[in-house]
Amino acid sequence: MTSMNRKPLLSLENLKVYYYTDEGVVKAVDSVSFNMDRGETVGLVGESGSGKSTLGLSILRLIPPPGKIVGGKVFFDGIDLTALSEDEMRKVRGKRIGMVFQDPMTSLNPLMKVGDHIVETIVSHEGVPREKAVERACSLLEDVGILPERFNDYPHQLSGGMRQRIMIALALCLKPDLVIADEPTSALDVIVQYQILELMRKLKQVYGMGLILITHDVSIVAEVADRIAIMYAGQLVEYSDVNSFFNSPLHPYSEALLESIPNIQLSDQKLKYIPGIPPSLINPPKGCRFHVRCPYAEHRCGEVEPQTVEFERGRFVKCFRYVE
Amino acid sequence: MSLRVYVARRILLAIPMILILLTIVFLVMRVAGDPVSAILGAHAPKEQIDKMREKLGLNDPLYIQFLGYLWKVLSLDLGRSLIWGQRPVLEEIMEHFPATLELSISAFLFGVVVGILTGIFSACRYGKLIDHFFRVYGIITYAIFIPWLGISLQLIFGVYLGWLPTSGRIDPLMAPKTITGLYVLDSLLTFNIPSLVSAIRHLILPTVTLGFYLSGIFTRLTRAHMLNVLQRDYIVAARARGLSERKVVYKHALKNAFIPILTMMGLQFAALLAGAILTETTFSWPGMGTFLTERILYRDFTTVQGTIVFFAFLVVLVSLIVDIIYVYIDPRIRY
Ligand SMILES: Nc1ncnc2c1ncn2[C@@H]1O[C@H](COP(=O)(O)OP(=O)(O)OP(=O)(O)O)[C@@H](O)[C@H]1O
Ligand SMILES: [Mg+2]
Secondary structure (H helix, E strand, O other), X not given: OOHHHHOOOEEEXXXXXXXXXXXXEEEEEEEEEEEEOOOOEEEEEOOOOOOHHHHHHHHOOOOOOOEEEEEEEEEEOOEEHHHOOXXXXXXXXXXXXXXXXXXXXXOOOOOOOHHHHHHHHHHHHHOOOHHHHHHHHHHHXXXXXXXXXXHHOOHHHOOXXXXXXXXXXXXXXXXXXXXXXXOOOOOOOHHHHHHHHHHHHHHHHXXXXXXXXXXXXXXXXXXXXXXXXXXXXXXXXXXXXXXXXXXXXXXXXXXXXXXXXXXXXXXXXXXXXOOOOOOOOOOOOOOOOOHHHOOOOOOHHHOOOOOOEEEEOOEEEOOHHHOO | OOHHHHHHHHHHHHHHXXXXXXXXXXXXXXXXXXXXXXXXXXXXXXXXXXXXXXXXXXXXXXXXXXXXXXXXXXXOOOOEOOOOOOOEHHHHHHHHHHHHHHHHHHHHHHHHHHHHHHHHHHHHOOOOHHHHXXXXXXXXXXXXXXXXXXXXXXXXHHHHOOOOOOOOOOOOOOOOOOOOOOHHHHHHHOOOHHHHHHHHHHHHHXXXXXXXXXXXXXXXXXXXXXXXXXXXXXXXXXXXXXXXXXXXXXXXXXXXXXXXXXXXXXXXXXXXXXXXXXXXXXXXXXOHHHHHHHHHHOOOHHHHXXXXXXXXXXXXXXXXXXXXXXXXXXXXXXX
C-alpha cells in the first residue's frame, strides 16, 4: 500500500442519526466511530433494530424523514460527506459508494428493463453514449453471472438470486471504492445465499473495493470479513479484526452472540440465547445499554456509560471490564 | 389470451350493458311525455296530434316500438330524429360531437396535467404548507358546482376584465374549413392564424372551468400514489445510485404511480362527459350537451336514445384504450 493511501477509506466520527417520531426521538445510531481501510471487508453485525441499516444509509445521506444526521462526521477518502452539498453528494452515490439492498424483489423498478437500470446509472454519472453504456452493462452482467441476453428482461422475469446479482452489478457498475451491502442474502434461500456470497467474494478480488457487509448472521462475517463491528442498541460495542474476535470476543454481548450460533457438531448441546429483550432506542437504559442483559453487570454499568477503549492495537471495545 | 381476443371479449361483454342502458332510457323517455305535444304545444287540435303520432309510429304498442328500435340499433342504424327536419340521428350527433370532443380533450388535458403536477408537488413536499394547500385544493375542486365556477369566470374575465369571450366556440364567420371539426386542429391544418387565435380564446374559460373540476381528483390520487411509491425500495435504490431527484421523481416514481392514475382517467371519462354537458350549457358551447338538453326538452326519443348509445359506446371505447395502454406501460400485465 502506498503512503498516499494511508488515510482510511472510511472514517466515522461520533455519528449520530436520530428519527424524530411521534413517540419520541429514536436514537438509531448514537455516537458511532470506526475506521476502515481500502479494500477491507467490514462485517457489521447486530440484532434487528440495532441501527445497522440506518448506519449504512446515513453514510450515503439517504436517511428517510423523520430521520436526520444530527451529529458527527463521515470522512470518505478524506472528504467529510456530511458537509457536501446535495449535488456533490449525488456524485458520490453510485459512483464512489455503491449500495446493495436486502430485498432484491423490491429494489428494482418493476417497469424498467434490468439492463436499463445499469445503463441509466452509467449514463447519468459519466455522460457516455448509450451504446457504450449498453456494452459495459452487458459485460457487467457477465461478471455477475447473468447472460447478457437477459438485458431486456423486466425484474419480474428474474429469480430473487438473479435480481440480487443485478443489484450487485448496479453497485459495481462505476467501480466504486466502497460498497455497502445491507443484508444482501437474508431474503434468499440458503443455496442462493451461498452463491451470492461467493460472487461477492470473487468480485471483491477483481474490483478491489472496500465492503461493508451488514448482516445479523455472525457466521457469514467469519467467512468473508476482515473486520467485525458489533452494534447494540444504536452503538458500536466492539470493533475488531475477525480472527481475534472469533478466538476471544471481548464484549459480553459479543460473547453471548457467539454462543448463540447453532453448532451442528454439538447437536445435543443446548442452544444458548441472550436473555432479555433489546432495549428501546427512545429511552435507552442509563449507563451501558447492555447492562440489563449482561451476566457481568456491576453497579457502575447501570450508572455511567463506559468509554470505548482500544484493548489491543485495532481492537476496540465499549465495556468497563476493559477499563483499568 | 392475446390482446386481440381480450378486446373482442370486452366488446362482446359491453353489448348487453349498452342494451340494458338503452332499455332504461327508452322507458324513462316515454314516461316523461311525448314529442308531439312538445312540438305542437298542448293545445293543438286532436286530429293533427293523431296524424303526427301515426306518422312517427308512436301509436304502435310499446313493445313493437321497442323491438323495432332495438333491431335497428343492432343493425347499427340509430334512426332519424322525430322533430324538425327528421335528419338521421348519427348525422346530427356527428355535427355536434367535434365541439364536445374539442372541449373535452382540452379540459381533460388541463385537468390531468394540473392534477398530476399539483399531486407530485404536494407529495414531494409532504407535510409542508404547500402540501396542505393542495390537499384542500383537491377537495374543493371536487365539490365545486360547474355552472357556478363557469359564471364566476365569465364575470371576472369576460365582463369585468373583458379579456376573453364568454360564449360560443369561435367568432362569427371565423370558423376554419372543416377537416376534423376540431377548430383548433383545423385552423392549424389550414394555417389559419386568426381562426386559431379566436378558437383558443373561446376555449380557455370552458376549459379552465371543466378542467379545474376534473383536476382535484387527480391531485389527490397522484399525491397518494406518489407518497406510496416514493417510499418503495427501488426509489431509495435509485437515489443510492446517484440519480438526480428529477429522474427519481418523474422517471421512476411517476411512471409507477401512473398506472392507478390511468385507471382513474378511464373512470373519469364518464364524469368528463357529464361535466362537459354542464359546461356547454353555461358557455353556450354548441356541442353534444347543448344538443342533448334541447332534444330532451322536445322528447325527441330517437335522438336522445341514439346519443346515449353513442356516449355509452365512447365510455366502453375509452376503457378499452386504457386497458391497452396498461400493456405498454406495465410489462407485468398480460391479457
Ligand atoms: N423511517 C423510520 N422512522 C422511524 N424510526 C425508524 C425508521 N427507520 C428505522 N427506525 C428505527 O430505527 C431503529 C434502527 O432501525 P434499523 O432499520 O437501522 O435497524 P437494523 O439494525 O437495520 O434492523 P434490521 O436487522 O431489522 O434490518 C429501529 O428502532 C427502528 O424502529
Ligand atoms: Mg436493516
